[in-house]
Amino acid sequence: MSTDTRDVAGRGTAASTASDNPNHDRRWLVLCIVALAQLTVVLDGTIVSIALPQAQADLGISDSDRQWVVTAYALAFGALLLLGGRVADYWGRKRSFMVGMAGFAVASAIGGLAQNAMELFAARALQGVFAALLAPAALAILTTTFVGEKERAKAFAVFGAISGGGAAIGLLLGGFLTEYVDWRWCLLVNIPVAIFAIAVTLPIVKETKAHGDTSYDIPGTVLIALGLGSLVYGFTQAEKHGWASTQTVGFIGAGLVALALFVLVEKRSANPLLPLTVPWHRDRGTAFIGSMLVGSALLGGTLYLTFYLQIVLGFSPVEAGFGSLPMAAFIVMAAGVSANLSTRIGPKPLMVVGPVVAAFGLLLLTRIGVDTSYWTHVFPGLATFGFGLGLLMVPMQNLALIGVRDHDAGAASALVNATVQIGGALGTALFTTIYVSARTAFTSSHAAPTPPAGIPAEALAEAKMPSPEQLATLPAPVQEFVAAMKDYFFSAEVSGYSHAFAWAAALIVVICPLVIVLVRAKKGDLPAEGAVGMH
Structure with a gap:
């Protein structure tokens, strides 16, 4: 049982000391583990962007639909991040961290093996779901591990550097994997990282939890997810049907209504999201x-x-x-x-x-x-x-x-x-x-260029995507x-x-x-x- 006396934010109370922190003695090893998890979450936002042109060609994704590779991840991540923080604090930070990392790896495997666009979109959304559990759990472990002001400042400096540099690492790693291996490895690379992170977390990190009211705001979570999802889908319908179409106005309107209901629910909730x-x-x-x-x-x-x-x-x-x-x-x-x-x-x-x-x-x-x-x-x-x-x-x-x-x-x-x-x-x-x-x-x-007269249709068909040798x-x-x-x-x-x-x-x-x-x-x-x- 944890003896942690911190609140939801992980900030120390007056009773918090190094002696009642179960991870204090191994705090620098814990920092390395948390930094690795943070790097995984951050670089995954950019590593796929470099691979997207090849993934689009390989899976036959249309120009209007390819944005879902980015949108599905960001939407699930953003909509569930607050709930993920609550779950991590109440269910257990170590447990949430390991489940989040394992789920992230499984979702990455599904995406790396995807055979069509919908499988890839679903995998990216699933990655976002588990990232929403993994990221706040990692942050909570960090904030409950480093008690002293100076040490905490150093830990957050490392954490911030990873946040800032992770996007750049994702761009480079995505480029190398796409060009020299296969675009699928931009997702599959998360699997060995997750296995290593789980293996070292199990013996090193000790469990901590927040105490007090541990109820979850499920209605608020459902409303925020539905509202944001409806808004995003409404924007995509504008491209297909126009801004004044029933589909566009309907989904955007439904999203705004759901978000308004979310505010009303949060006002009345005893433990709001x-x-x-x-x-x-x-x-x-x-x-x-x-x-x-x-x-x-x-x-x-x-x-x-x-x-x-x-x-x-x-x-x-x-x-x-x-x-x-x-x-x-x-x-x-x-x-x-x-x-x-x-x-x-x-x-x-x-x-x-x-x-x-x-x-x-x-x-x-x-x-x-x-x-x-x-x-x-x-x-x-x-x-x-x-x-x-x-x-x-x-x-x-x-x-x-x-x-x-x-x-x-x-x-x-x-x-x-x-x-x-x-x-x-x-x-x-x-x-x-x-x-x-x-x-x-x-x-x-x-006007599109006019085809030359007298050229066989076969030649024009071949000319659509000719290689330099064919040309x-x-x-x-x-x-x-x-x-x-x-x-x-x-x-x-x-x-x-x-x-x-x-x-x-x-x-x-x-x-x-x-x-x-x-x-x-x-x-x-x-x-x-x-x-x-x-x-």
Whole structure:
């Protein structure tokens, strides 16, 4: 039986000492295990993005449906993250950690062996379900293991570094696995990692639990999941049927109704999934809205960068992985600058400047074309976007914990991560609709190249997707036609990508007026320990 005297958030009470912490003696080994789990969850958000073009071709996934590879994971993860934190605290953090890791591995195996699009989508959703149990369990183990302020600061520094660097590692690892092994290993690689993590957790980590009221808010969980799922599906229907269609309006409306009912249930619940006092605060509420908009731009808007690099510019998966790295590098760089400045000037100036810089970076990406250079058109936009996000994210995460009671600190930290994932799911669905609509508008307003006269139908059929060797054997008029068709196709793709980047910029800049009007926090109001890094 655990003797842990901590609350749900894992923060120590006055009675907490190293002697009543069962994991204290092995705390640095515990940190290594938790860091490994965090790395698995974080990199899985980006490792699949690099593999997506090949997975799409292999499984015959349509352009409008491929976003579900990202959306299914982010939606399940974000919608269930708060419940996962409650389960971990009440059921047992070690037990939840091991079950989450095992389930994540099983879901990864299903996805790695998927034979069609629906199997892959379902596997990604299942990954999100178990990630929602695994991630808060890992964080709870960390916060209940490190008691001293200095040691906890070091532990969170490692945890934050993993959160920031995991996305970059996912880009590189995804590129290498896709190019030199198979895209399926971007999912299957989780299996040996999970086996190792479970094997070392079993003898090393001791069980801890929170005490007190351990009831679960099942109605709230169902309503938030149905509401968010209906919203996301409604956005995807807009691409197929239009924004004014019965399907689109119906699903979006049903989602909004479910979310409204969720708020009513939380008000009356004795042990709510989300204590409404957490987001119902002008500073914290702004931070949560901001994190949702960041997730939308980060996970939704930049998904199309992968397609542009591989499909239009012809980058290999490894090259695409390296080509995406500047964003992560500049996020880390700017986060260090932001952490120092926020203690001097407060969070508000950085939260106004950051979105403007990030939006400018996304607007730079709208200049891409079929034949533009990576270094002149992609790199400047990525670097600027990443730097702006880095300036914004540190004060925004700290703002989310201002004035939160110890009992609700876990919910506040989880809500930051949940809103990022939810924003990513909604953004991916929205930007997919924008991308498809822009591409369709381009093909409607631009005539396709006319096939050359007198060329056999067999030659034109072969010319649709010729290899370089095949192309060299075709008549010159056919070669010219193929080149014109490729330029036409790529121009339509670029039009879609550019519109997605522009809308992502518009969404993230919305943070600025919200911060100007609502945020009142000063530099002395920021939490002393800092915030937990985003997943």
